[in-house]
Amino acid sequence: MGWVSNDNEHEGWAAAVAPDGRPSASSSGEGILVQGITGRYQPDKMLPDYEVVPDREIIGWRGACDCGWRGELWERVPSPAAADFSRRRDYLSPDDVAHASNEVEDAIHDEWKAHLAPLEAVAGVEAAARDYSQAGERLDKTVAAAKAAGASWTDIGRAVGISRQSAHERWADRQ
The missing domain is CATH 1.10.10 (Arc Repressor Mutant, subunit A)
Incomplete structure (x- = not known):
């Protein structure tokens, strides 16, 4: 699920992060889609420039925006005991689809909105100037x-x- 800015100029999402740091663009029934071909993972059947990273290999999540902005990493930890929201750590079973929890997604959404705040303020200045x-x-x-x-x-x-x-x-x- 993604978010669109008021001016429709920015689209953001909670991106799953591959072990090499690449953020996801989407997901499929086979895993998480990341752009670029490394040869380590199977290429996606529909998008030849994307690889399918298995859900169990996702290392965490971060905010992403189509303008290029990236938020800080929310680390995926190996056990519920290691989870600590204040330290940006969340547990997700290796058997689950590697989507961020609602709590992490809400936090990432807040970060993305903070990224947009100066841009939207300037947009207000532009409108007032017009x-x-x-x-x-x-x-x-x-x-x-x-x-x-x-x-x-x-x-x-x-x-x-x-x-x-x-x-x-x-x-x-x-x-």
Whole structure:
């Protein structure tokens, strides 16, 4: 299961990690799919550039985003006694499908959202800048229309909250 950012520019997921560190792209009934051919694992039948890593060999999980971001490793430990969420360790039986537990997946999702936070904040700045630019263009047009209709610089300045002289300096050359 993956997540998509509000702007649809980023897709993230809890990636299973192969012993050589490659993150998964997906899974199949035969195991976890990782991109690249090392010759150690069977190639996938449908995706020739992917290998199928057996579930039992997955060493852990990490957040992944299609932009290239990778989170820190959540280690798969060999026994329930070795599991320690505060140390990023979780147990999964060697016989289970190597998907992250709900608890680990939720933690990875939170990490992915933290990765997006600055990007989404900048997107908000971009949207505000567009709004500001559009409002400025609208103001310039309405000032020109007011002047064309006979309004004085004093009236225009008062409407905008600036002096007559400031209004004249700002818009007189645009007439």
